Amino acid sequence: MVALTGGAAAAALGTAARAAPTAPRWGTGMDGQRRADLGDGTYLNPILAGDHPDPSILKDGEDYYMTHSSFDASPGLVIWHSRDLVNWTPIGPVLTKVLGTVFAVDLVKHDGRYYIYIPFMKAPWSTDLKDFANIYVIHADTMAGPWSDPVDLGIGGLIDPGHLVGEDGERYLFLSGVNRVKLARDGLSTIGPVKKVYDGWHYPDDWVTEAYALEGPKLMRRGDWFYLISAVGGTAGPATGHMVIAARSRSVNGPWENCPHNPIVRTRSDAEHWWSRGHATAVEGPGGRWYLVYHGYEKDYRTLGRQTLLEPIEWTADGWPRALGGDLSKPLPMPGKSAGPHGIARSDAFDAPAFGTRWSFYGATPGEAGRAQVGKGALLLKGKGTGPQDCSPLTQMVGDRAYEISVAMDLTGDVQGGLLLFYNDRLFFGMGHDGARMTTYRGGKAAYWQEPAPATRRLWLKIVNDHHILTFHYSADGQHWTRHGVRSETSGCHANTVDDLASLRPALFAAGAGSVRFTDFRYRALT
Known part of the structure; x- marks a missing residue:
């Protein structure tokens, strides 16, 4: 020995560190952890390092809240808070009653109340969940809680909920596939059957992906249009698989028109720094500029899981989102002035x-x-x-x-x-x-x-x-x-x-x- x-x-550890491969220069946070905010008016992705996949983000006045798939973690669903989209601090976990593996959720606010729609995959120790997945919802009057126990919406076999209020004032939940079901006014039960409403944008057959996998529908209204941002190509697999696509409609009932420059985000080569980029939500930043928040694998470091990325977008003259981030291995301008600490x-x-x-x-x-x-x-x-x-x-x-x-x-x-x-x-x-x-x-x-x-x-x-x-x-x-x-x-x-x-x-x-x-x-x- x-x-x-x-x-x-x-000294031995220092030698190992000095001999390590060169890396981009991130900021430094607690315990020496890397931090996106570089302190000079720019940031370097990821905004949340480590396995923070399927981000669901909510703009609530000047505050931003975000949560992620927590899978088999108990307690689950940590809520993160930010004022600048780059520096994030945890509020705490909101899911104490875990009924299975927690996949991509949707964090929303409606009529002054907060909701998280949660797909629970069947847990090995559970005999209660009959299907591939069941959709539940928890709710609270404030983000800090207390949050309710999960309420079963009776939706089986689908994941990735995305909430939307239609032009009729009614609430809807979009799901993987893309399917849709109407919600009761209180958001705690469904009305009518689940129906398929969108078939996705189909990429050329010779593109190298994991699977087609139309999933992750996230919806928003901007002006007279409803926008549906979703993912295809599979969430892992080849570096060039996962991607972000967009569609729009003037009605919650469709028809949905595909963006003419789909995919709006895609890793095109394994030489890029971030792989398998997808599962995006569009959000307005503190300075009025718009961004996509999504996840991706870091080249050569897929052991860290899918990390949360932030990419600026613009709205074209004809009303479509266009990604502007370019090479995400390089710093980008901060959305606004740095606001607060980061991490834990x-x-x-x-x-x-x-x-x-x-x-x-x-x-x-x-x-x-x-x-x-x-x-x-x-x-x-x-x-x-x-x-x-x-x-x-x-x-x-x-x-x-x-x-x-x-x-x-x-x-x-x-x-x-x-x-x-x-x-x-x-x-x-x-x-x-x-x-x-x-x-x-x-x-x-x-x-x-x-x-x-x-x-x-x-x-x-x-x-x-x-x-x-x-x-x-x-x-x-x-x-x-x-x-x-x-x-x-x-x-x-x-x-x-x-x-x-x-x-x-x-x-x-x-x-x-x-x-x-x-x-x-x-x-x-x-x-």
Whole structure:
């Protein structure tokens, strides 16, 4: 084993960082995390780094609110707030009763009340959801809540809701396909059947895409026109797949006329910095200019998931949106004056709970939040299952290309605790310890490598992710570190190889009948 102590460890990490590939210069936020606002009147995408897919954005006076697919996270649906479309801070999670995997939602305001329309995919532990997906809605008088429990709209087999008020004053919900159903005036039930209303714009057959997949309808009214912005081409797959298309109509009932310069956004080559760009919403910025907010994969870093991007648009003389961003690897002018802080600290002293913002359970059953208690500098996590694959670990988001995470843990009872980079219950990397021996996890299973870590009930763990190269470290005192004897390469951990729309992210786990006391979780982005 190679022992790295004090300055030697720091020097080794610094050398790795200096040797890393060159990257665009982002701003720096908390814990060294990258930040879009460059502080000179420009910003550099992404506006939300890390896995923030399917953005749904609402302009509410001078305030902007945004939320994203939260998938298997519990609590779910973090609401973000901004005044400038670039700097975002979390208000908190609004979905405490998770009924399944949460796909693309729609955040709207109508008659002074807030609504989020939510597709729940069937959860493995649930027997209540009969179909491929069911659409629910939650509502609140203020964005800070309290939010209602989910209300079942009785819509099965469709996802990606998009709310619109027609010229008749009635409320409608557009869905994948593109289908449509009328809503009751209170928005909490449907009236009549679901009907297909738009067949999409069809790209040439020789274009390389994942699938046609007409989805993500987002609607708005501007002047005398209703605009329908949707996605085709599949959400992952080839870099050139996912794209944004537009159509318009003078009536909510159609007919829908396709934009003559569709697609209005598309990655045309894998040489571009952002791949698979789609699922867009048009929003008016603070200075009166218009923008598209959508997601995309970062070239060479699809492990980070689909990140939130902001691109300026113009309205042409004949009333169509035209994207103006060009090469999104370069800075763009800020929509307005920088307004406020950005992001959330990833390090955690465990003085107060931060579930739903900093931490969330993966695939937890209802009522499982009681497994975790936070306070007085510690996270006490009760064990569950037999390992990372079935213990519902606590995970958190990450948006940096290279970073270091570390934590101290104390074991009580028959339990294994550990530190991971976790994609899903079939793919994870890291270290677990049960007091007698260490288990190395690679590729979603216990590896053959037997690391000779000491038999101890107290241990410090550290993982360095240096541009997909993982190095594990452990320490008996938090000062003198031993480098684990095996490294891993993780660039293939993304949807195209795992068939799951997720990201590789830090996680803490406790498996078994005992409990683990975690302290001093630290996150540090590497430049």
